[in-house]
Amino acid sequence: MRRLATTVLGGLMLAGTAQAEVAGDAENGRKLSGQCRTCHGANGYAQVPIAPHIGGEPASYLAAQLTAFREGTREHEMMTVVAKMLTDDQIADLAAWYSSQTATATLTADPSGAPEQCVACHGVDGIAVIENAPNLAGETNIYIDTQLKAFKRGKRTHEIMSAIAADMTDEEIRAAADWYSEVQLEITEPGS
Numbered sequence: 001m002r003r004l005a006t007t008v009l010g011g012l013m014l015a016g017t018a019q020a021e022v023a024g025d026a027e028n029g030r031k032l033s034g035q036c037r038t039c040h041g042a043n044g045y046a047q048v049p050i051a052p053h054i055g056g057e058p059a060s061y062l063a064a065q066l067t068a069f070r071e072g073t074r075e076h077e078m079m080t081v082v083a084k085m086l087t088d089d090q091i092a093d094l095a096a097w098y099s100s101q102t103a104t105a106t107l108t109a110d111p112s113g114a115p116e117q118c119v120a121c122h123g124v125d126g127i128a129v130i131e132n133a134p135n136l137a138g139e140t141n142i143y144i145d146t147q148l149k150a151f152k153r154g155k156r157t158h159e160i161m162s163a164i165a166a167d168m169t170d171e172e173i174r175a176a177a178d179w180y181s182e183v184q185l186e187i188t189e190p191g192s
Contacts, residue, residue: 029097055187056103105137138185144177
C-alpha cells in the first residue's frame with residue numbers, strides 16, 4: 001500500500017511540475033535527426049538495445065533530457081558529447097521532430113500483472129500517462145533494469161524515481177523491466 005501511495009503521489013507531483021511548452025520546428029528536427037538515427041532510429045525506434053525509444057515522447061520531456069545531457073546534470077558517455085554541441089533551438093527542433101511521432105503499445109499479457117510501482121506514471125502498457133515520464137513500452141529489459149538500478153544506487157537522480165527505485169528489490173526491478181520489454185511498440189511518423 002505504501003508503494004502504491006508513493007507511486008500515485010509521485011505521479012501527481014510530476015504532473016504538477018510539467019515542463020514549459022517547447023516550440024520547435026519538426027522539419028528542422030527531422031534534418032538534425034541524422035546524428036541520432038544510428039542509436040535511436042530515424043523515427044525514434046531504437047536500433048541498439050542500450051538506447052531508449054524516443055519517438056512519441058512529449059517534446060518537453062525530450063528537451064529536458066537533452067538539456068540535462070548538455071549541462072551535465074545527466075551523464076552518458078555518448079549523449080553528453082552529442083548534446084554539448086546542441087543549441088537551444090536545435091534541442092527544441094529535435095524534440096518537435098521526435099514528439100511528432102506516434103507511439104502505440106499493445107499488451108501481450110494480462111494487465112493485472114503490470115508493476116504497481118510504475119503504472120501511475122508510465123501506464124500499464126508503458127505509454128506514459130503524465131507528461132514528464134518517459135514511455136517504457138517495448139524498451140529492452142536491460143535498458144529499463146540499468147536505469148532503475150542507476151536511480152536506486154544514486155548514479156542517476158530524480159525527485160520521484162530515486163525514492164521509488166530505492167524501495168524496489170532487484171527482483172522487482174527485473175520484473176518491471178521484463179513486463180515493459182514484452183509490450184509490443186509501434187512508432188509511426190506523421191501522416192503514416
